[in-house]
Amino acid sequence: MSYKFHQFQVVGRGLPTETDEHPKIYRMKLWATNEVRAKSKFWYFLRKLKKVKKSNGQMLAINEIFEKNPTTIKNYGIWLRYQSRTGYHNMYKEYRDTTLNGGIEQMYTEMASRHRVRHHCIQVIKTATIPAKLCKRESTKQFHNSKIKFPLVFKKVRPPTRKLKTTYKASRPNLFV
């Protein structure tokens, strides 16, 4: 599965000066589509928190963070701050997914569809893997059932490859499961 948003760990600090030989080192975990954007995001956030800019700072390390257990399902809680047409709001959203990157991508697409918020207006404050007991949203809690069972109501009839797609078919499709 290729995800659009990758998680990076970015480490940087202000440049050492005569007054401050060993400036404090700051580390951030953030989501971006590539490393260049991740570095830029890092300086954007750091500027807002500390008196340091890219011009008087240095990047120490940037590593991509990969999912430790991409074969287990987890419930992700994401706290975010987004800009709507009228102002800034905070939000908490929950997603069920195998990887954190997948959950974040679900979040971005859902914010775009439900609230028309583009990805550059969204800031991820915090993410956490939530144990099933502490989930707040009914839409994630309904899948916390070890004996889950439901029928697939509608069968999507499609050719197994795009190449076999035709405009006209000889007979009507059978949509029953």
Place this chain on the structure above:
Amino acid sequence: MPFKRYVEVGRIALVNYGKDYGKLVVIVDVIDQNRALVDALDMVRGQMNFKRLTLTDIKIDIKRVPNKKTLIAALDAADVKNKWESSSWGRKLIVQKKRASLNDFDRFKIMLAKIKKAGVVRQELAKLKKETTC
């Protein structure tokens, strides 16, 4: 018409689109409304959209997300491979695959066999016709 095939832990499904087309996989857990965690003998456990799966009648008895060893043992215990290959759906797929992999000599042999079979059928039909008219 009530539903007979349900998405549940242990349901065997056939992949009908994508890289793993034609494989029989076990639904090992449900992620959300559209996706399931799916596992098979020769693949890493991963997620798959229900749109890519066609449910079968076969269901095995496993707990949520078993490890590979338990899964293989459960598959053998339920004898999924033989059940699938003896079911009419499974047999049809095997025939389709065989037909697709024929070479010209095989097609020639089939042509001769078809002619022979048609000849025998026509003989019997002629015999039966003779009995009814006379």
